[in-house]
Amino acid sequence: MQLSTLSLFPFCNFLTLYTLFHLPNPISSLCKTVPKFLHIKASREGESRCYFTLNQGFNRSNKLSRYIVIRSQLAGTGILDATNSLSEIKPSPKFRGVCFYGMTVMAGVLPFGILIVAHPLALIFDPYKTKFYNLIPKLWATASIAPFFDIELEGLENLPPQNAPAVYVSNHQSIIDFYPLLTLGRSFKFIGKNTVFLYPGIGWAMYILGMIPVKRMDIRSHLEAVRRCMDLVRNGASVFFFPEGTRSKDGKLGDFKKGAFTVAAKTGVPVIPMTLIGTGEIMPAGMEHVVNSGSVKLIIHKPIKGNDPEILRQLARNTILDTLSIEAQKKKRLS
Numbered sequence: 150m151q152l153s154t155l156s157l158f159p160f161c162n163f164l165t166l167y168t169l170f171h172l173p174n175p176i177s178s179l180c181k182t183v184p185k186f187l188h189i190k191a192s193r194e195g196e197s198r199c200y201f202t203l204n205q206g207f208n209r210s211n212k213l214s215r216y217i218v219i220r221s222q223l224a225g226t227g228i229l230d231a232t233n234s235l236s237e238i239k240p241s242p243k244f245r246g247v248c249f250y251g252m253t254v255m256a257g258v259l260p261f262g263i264l265i266v267a268h269p270l271a272l273i274f275d276p277y278k279t280k281f282y283n284l285i286p287k288l289w290a291t292a293s294i295a296p297f298f299d300i301e302l303e304g305l306e307n308l309p310p311q312n313a314p315a316v317y318v319s320n321h322q323s324i325i326d327f328y329p330l331l332t333l334g335r336s337f338k339f340i341g342k343n344t345v346f347l348y349p350g351i352g353w354a355m356y357i358l359g360m361i362p363v364k365r366m367d368i369r370s371h372l373e374a375v376r377r378c379m380d381l382v383r384n385g386a387s388v389f390f391f392p393e394g395t396r397s398k399d400g401k402l403g404d405f406k407k408g409a410f411t412v413a414a415k416t417g418v419p420v421i422p423m424t425l426i427g428t429g430e431i432m433p434a435g436m437e438h439v440v441n442s443g444s445v446k447l448i449i450h451k452p453i454k455g456n457d458p459e460i461l462r463q464l465a466r467n468t469i470l471d472t473l474s475i476e477a478q479k480k481k482r483l484s
């Protein structure tokens with residue numbers, strides 16, 4: 150059949166043939182999954198085949214818009230009244246990876262410009278809390294990841310008020326972990342590996358935002374970071390630690406270092422444990438060039454308070470460990 154004969158619908162074995170052009174976000178549809186754009190319904194049992202060739206189909210005389218692309222995949226359409234969905238075209242993880250980095254760079258240009266311009270004002274009017282910057286990282290992170298994966302948030306009610314200082318901690322599985330965290334719109338001061346601050350754009354933004362570098366295996370640098378965190382917290386800011394200090398390479402929760410809990414215990418602010426699920430599958434440690442499909446869940450747990458860093462450390466780790474295990478069981482049951 151030539152495409153031009155599509156106008157002769159009744160003579161085909163299709164009841165419906167429609168193209169969907171109401172894509173909410175073209176990049177989103179490209180990178181999450183390409184939506185089904187052809188639905189075929191069999192009108193008579195056993196008769197659902199239709200043939201056309203590309204040469205015949207895609208020429209000017211058929212009067213179809215050049216934007217209409219039809220993919221044919223008719224296996225299993227011969228059941229009366231069946232609406233057969235096409236299987237989804239899934240872009241490769243590497244392709245998604247390239248798109249992801251492109252997206253995050255593009256989305257970062259304007260926020261980075263705003264950061265530079267606003268920085269002197271922020272230093273004068275809001276040197277510690279940087280409430281100034283709540284929105285910028287949130288918008289940037291949301292724009293960067295929205296086309297690639299969804300985030301489910303649980304326990305939002307456990308978040309302390311926006312201006313209440315706290316020590317936030319979470320498990321660490323991937324370099325994309327901070328994106329879902331930034332979508333919470335809190336101006337956390339992340340404690341980061343010193344080399345991360347050298348990355349163009351993101352590292353410089355971390356410096357402008359007053360985040361805290363730590364040099365691995367350097368006890369003086371660790372003590373200095375703890376001192377700076379306490380200073381920030383005492384002045385109303387919140388700090389964010391990945392207490393494992395490095396990404397988990399196998400999804401298992403590593404040991405927690407004490408720094409975050411020392412800050413909380415000495416300043417009397419609560420620790421807010423959070424569990425991140427799914428980032429490690431989307432961009433596993435050591436595979437930073439891919440973005441697999443999947444979704445992320447961020448669970449915010451109830452605040453923990455106390456003046457013993459060791460107890461805080463154990464409570465926070467156990468909370469996250471238990472949640473990871475519960476979520477893994479849930480996933481197993483569903484699959």
Ligand SMILES: CCCCCCCCCCCCCCCC(=O)OC[C@@H](O)COP(=O)(O)O
Nearest residue numbers: 257260261286327339340341342345354395396
């Ligand atoms: C362009 C406008 C952008 C505005 C917002 C920028 C905010 C950026 C926040 C980034 C926070 C990054 C936190 C990094 C924490 C960190 O340094 O974790 C270490 C690991 O990952 C790497 O360790 P490893 O697994 O041992 O390689």
